[in-house]
Amino acid sequence: MATTLETPMFEKPTVKPSRWKRGISNLAYRPEFSVLIGFLAIYMFFLLTTQPVFHSLAGTSTWVDPAAELGIVAIPVGFLMIAGEFDLSVGSVLAFSSMFLAAWVGYFHYNIWLGLVLAFILSALVGLINGILVTRTRLPSFIVTLGTQLVLTGVTLGGSTLITGSSSIDMTATAPVRALFSSNWNQFNVSILWLAAIAILGHHILTNTRMGNWITAIGGDIETANRAGVLTSRVRIGLFVTTSLAAALVGVIQAVEYNGSAASNGQVYVFNAIIAVVIGGILLTGGFGTIIGAVLGAMTYQLVTQGIYFTGWDTDWSNALIGGLLLVAVVSNNWFRKAAVARGVKKGS
Amino acid sequence: MDAAAASIKSLGGSVQWYGFQNYNNFCPDAGTLTKTIAASNPTVAVIPNWCPTTQTQYIKAMEKAGTIVVEDNNGATWKADGAVTYVGESNYAVGLKAGSTFIADGYKHEVCVNTLPGTITAEQVCAGEKKTTLAGGGTFKELDLPSSAHDNPSAVEAAVKGFLLSNPSVNAVMTIGPGDADAAAAGIASAGKTSSVGLGSWDLSTNILNRIISGKQLFTIDQEPYLQGYYGVMVGFQYAKYGIIPSAPIPTGPNVVNKSNAAQAKAGAAIAVR
Amino acid sequence: MTTIPVLELKSVSKNFVGVSALKDVSLRVNEGEVLCLLGDNGAGKSTLIKVLSGVHQPTTGDLFVNGERHSFAGPHEALQVGIATVHQTGGTVPLMSVGRNFFLGEEPTKGRGIFRHFDRKLAEQVALEELRSLGITNVNDGSALVGGMSGGERQALSIARAMYFGAKVLILDEPTAALGVKEASKVLHLVARAQMRGVAVVFVTHNVHHALAVGDHFAVLIRGTMADEWSKGERTREQVLDLMAGGEAMGDLEDELREIRTSGSLVSRKVGEKYVK
Incomplete structure (x- = not known):
């Protein structure tokens, strides 16, 4: 052992590849690259199998609009997953916020702006409770948020039938509120702008801020993050609150757009959001993923669901297609992630 | 339900109400709920038989134990189940009425939006619509939505819009619930077809009545759930206490609510009798 | 030694409930x-x-x-x-x-x-x-x-x-x-x-x-x-190894192993040989 110490440690520096080549290979190893390829392939497939109306503005809006609403929930769910946590309570938060607003406006006839503020504050409170429970008890967030999901579903249904006598409430929003949450231009819904704003902000936070670094580290190795001085509990509580706020935003959008809400609404978002972010290349166990991927995942999901209506096939099969897509996506994302890790070694040798 | 409970109370009885947590696991849950009701051993049970495969065995079991069963809302099999009578309408009749109403109003190319594929209720409505539509010389299609679209108005809106765009000849949309009707109305509007496509629905809601009054929806089929609950409970109670019962099932519907009578329906809804 | 050590422990003990993990280190x-x-x-x-x-x-x-x-x-x-x-x-x-x-x-x-x-x-x-x-x-x-x-x-x-x-x-x-x-x-x-x-x-x-x-x-x-x-330089490699293994214990182990190798009675079969009664 003593002899090896004396041998020099200098090794030949490797030749750096050209900037252009590096750019291409960097792109190919980005986690969302395989998602983009998959998305484009599916789009091409529908282009070939459907009528031209599919790629018209109107046809495009039929999958972009619901993708926007799914994306708004999927982005913070993706953030949480990158930080190694789940939030199964998004469905009941969505139902709660939309039912709260519908009851506030449609049943009590109170001021709608105050109702909006309260819907968001109360939903944020649910996120706060999720976050505090998860960080204090150290129980898996899967279980904790499953609990709050059930509690809030029951409270929403029970509260609504107790107070208004019905599990669905109709309401009418004022013009400025409609403009903010459900206006259309041409064919497209304003929720696309909400998604764009949240996606840009989310992407910036994850890639360009200290917070983004902390979130990834928490999901990658929470002990290491703790030792490095990252306030792991506070960051995660913040993420739970953000997720609840996003679910509340979609709840509000739907209540305004469809003039009311039903207590059973929103439950499909629990798994649809998880499916979208996993298709989008975010690692189910945390520590890896991008926001562009999450958005592409939501787009891919809705593209498949909606594309079927344009093919003229029996729509009963669409879940089978989504399931197959999910499996293919997980396998290919896995492969690309391993390739990205291995690249670090190859470059040096 | 409250009016029936009040009447029963004045006659010295009591009413217990059972309901669903959600509709995600409909038929198994309906079976479990029926089992729960059987276990409480009531004098009279007023139950819709939505899912004969899961519910009938428990309905028969409670009859064996001495409970008088009245089927309401959904009871195509009431005789075979051994119930004393049925209060409500047949889902199939709702569909028949929807189809004939569309045809009569000149909307001949119809789609039935089924957000609950696999449940008999929705299938019977669509089947009934299909029959009268084809008999009237129209065309019929059924749009089944996957469970991932369930209780998600955005998905229903997008599906209806996509379907109308890729099937431009379709000019009539039938929905099976108020929430679906709201979402389908949005889908028709964003496809730019509010003036050319007729919308029909089942049951009443403020939104539905407002749309009918303002001309954005053609009609809705009213099954009078108020009457179903009220008569169901009263008939069962009176049979148990006095042994008297109407000689035939009580058909509470299907009644069509359209522009001519929507305002009256709205007034009824305001005092919770519609 | 005149230099001040960067880090120094002076007779440190650490007890956990009922157990003494460090004694006067x-x-x-x-x-x-x-x-x-x-x-x-x-x-x-x-x-x-x-x-x-x-x-x-x-x-x-x-x-x-x-x-x-x-x-x-x-x-x-x-x-x-x-x-x-x-x-x-x-x-x-x-x-x-x-x-x-x-x-x-x-x-x-x-x-x-x-x-x-x-x-x-x-x-x-x-x-x-x-x-x-x-x-x-x-x-x-x-x-x-x-x-x-x-x-x-x-x-x-x-x-x-x-x-x-x-x-x-x-x-x-x-x-x-x-x-x-x-x-x-x-x-x-x-x-x-x-x-x-x-x-x-x-x-x-x-x-x-x-x-x-x-x-x-x-x-x-x-x-x-x-x-x-x-x-x-104050100890040889062997001294350190012995100390680490607890000195005497290591000597005992060597003796025991030698005994296993030499005594034929313990080994009745070779590897791969099936046991036949």
Whole structure:
């Protein structure tokens, strides 16, 4: 052992590849690259199998609009997953916020702006409770948020039938509120702008801020993050609150757009959001993923669901297609992630 | 339900109400709920038989134990189940009425939006619509939505819009619930077809009545759930206490609510009798 | 000795409910010196590391940093006075880049107010430079994921990081335990380089050969007490090995093994021979 110490440690520096080549290979190893390829392939497939109306503005809006609403929930769910946590309570938060607003406006006839503020504050409170429970008890967030999901579903249904006598409430929003949450231009819904704003902000936070670094580290190795001085509990509580706020935003959008809400609404978002972010290349166990991927995942999901209506096939099969897509996506994302890790070694040798 | 409970109370009885947590696991849950009701051993049970495969065995079991069963809302099999009578309408009749109403109003190319594929209720409505539509010389299609679209108005809106765009000849949309009707109305509007496509629905809601009054929806089929609950409970109670019962099932519907009578329906809804 | 040790323990004991993990342990490490802490599994090494790094507070006894008495409320306080611990698992996040790992929790930023953002370029550049200064030259992309690096390279990243953020004392917890011969030798080089830069190193290991290769001073911990300590060259390899294994016990073991090999009665069958009655 003593002899090896004396041998020099200098090794030949490797030749750096050209900037252009590096750019291409960097792109190919980005986690969302395989998602983009998959998305484009599916789009091409529908282009070939459907009528031209599919790629018209109107046809495009039929999958972009619901993708926007799914994306708004999927982005913070993706953030949480990158930080190694789940939030199964998004469905009941969505139902709660939309039912709260519908009851506030449609049943009590109170001021709608105050109702909006309260819907968001109360939903944020649910996120706060999720976050505090998860960080204090150290129980898996899967279980904790499953609990709050059930509690809030029951409270929403029970509260609504107790107070208004019905599990669905109709309401009418004022013009400025409609403009903010459900206006259309041409064919497209304003929720696309909400998604764009949240996606840009989310992407910036994850890639360009200290917070983004902390979130990834928490999901990658929470002990290491703790030792490095990252306030792991506070960051995660913040993420739970953000997720609840996003679910509340979609709840509000739907209540305004469809003039009311039903207590059973929103439950499909629990798994649809998880499916979208996993298709989008975010690692189910945390520590890896991008926001562009999450958005592409939501787009891919809705593209498949909606594309079927344009093919003229029996729509009963669409879940089978989504399931197959999910499996293919997980396998290919896995492969690309391993390739990205291995690249670090190859470059040096 | 409250009016029936009040009447029963004045006659010295009591009413217990059972309901669903959600509709995600409909038929198994309906079976479990029926089992729960059987276990409480009531004098009279007023139950819709939505899912004969899961519910009938428990309905028969409670009859064996001495409970008088009245089927309401959904009871195509009431005789075979051994119930004393049925209060409500047949889902199939709702569909028949929807189809004939569309045809009569000149909307001949119809789609039935089924957000609950696999449940008999929705299938019977669509089947009934299909029959009268084809008999009237129209065309019929059924749009089944996957469970991932369930209780998600955005998905229903997008599906209806996509379907109308890729099937431009379709000019009539039938929905099976108020929430679906709201979402389908949005889908028709964003496809730019509010003036050319007729919308029909089942049951009443403020939104539905407002749309009918303002001309954005053609009609809705009213099954009078108020009457179903009220008569169901009263008939069962009176049979148990006095042994008297109407000689035939009580058909509470299907009644069509359209522009001519929507305002009256709205007034009824305001005092919770519609 | 006239120099003031960077880190010193004076008769430290640590008791957990009913169990005494450390008994009257004293040790000191000077600037630019490597103190090797040897001991078998369960000898109290981890408890000692936790006392040094501020995770545990001693039940009795004192801890001095540069001659000043200190009592740490937690590892962050130990870190503030320059005592950094690099754990066996490396303390890196595999699916994050070299640059991001290096600055985790201490990220450099550019811009002000809402434009303040993580300076990725600077982070990657500094990380690579610091790795190079420790002799790790075959990592040349700061955006590469740490998961692709070898165990030794990951240790180097942790050590480089600790020194960059001002560590005066480096506590290395079994850094070679999970590594192959080649990777372990890389880590020993790292220890030597850290020492050359004036860092006091506490090298915790149960591998006598690794310890003898880099240590200036040595201490052996047996059942929570300091069994022996010496400076470089004062003990032979055999003496150390015997001490580590508990001296007599090792001799007994050798005798027992010899007996098994020589006595034919114990071995009735050769490997592969089936038992036939």
